[in-house]
Amino acid sequence: MKFGIDDPIFVRYLRWLVAMLHGDWGFSFSSRINVDQLILQRVPTTLFVVGSSQILALAIALPVGVYAAMRPYSIFDQIANTVAFVGFFVADFLHRAAADS
Numbered sequence: 001m002k003f004g005i006d007d008p009i010f011v012r013y014l015r016w017l018v019a020m021l022h023g024d025w026g027f028s029f030s031s032r033i034n035v036d037q038l039i040l041q042r043v044p045t046t047l048f049v050v051g052s053s054q055i056l057a058l059a060i061a062l063p064v065g066v067y068a069a070m071r072p073y074s075i076f077d078q079i080a081n082t083v084a085f086v087g088f089f090v091a092d093f094l095h096r097a098a099a100d101s
Contacts, residue, residue: 025039065080067080
């Protein structure tokens with residue numbers, strides 16, 4: 001066949017690995033362009049979203065953390081810790097749920 005789908009799995013894997021090492025990421029049949037061009041089109045938006053979220057997280061977390069550290073065991077410290085732990089657990093839960101689906 002043209003795409004080598006009938007070849008053994010190890011032959012297809014080696015062909016894929018050699019192509020990846022040479023920078024050939026393949027062709028997107030749905031978008032009708034090379035995959036590397038497709039990825040590069042989305043890099044600026046991805047960097048903007050990730051950078052913005054990091055700046056927002058630091059802008060919130062640093063003042064909350066400093067204020068909570070200045071008043072240990074206060075109600076604010078306990079709420080901040082609870083919200084932080086819930087955030088960690090929800091993120092982990094969502095990540096695992098997405099991986100299972």
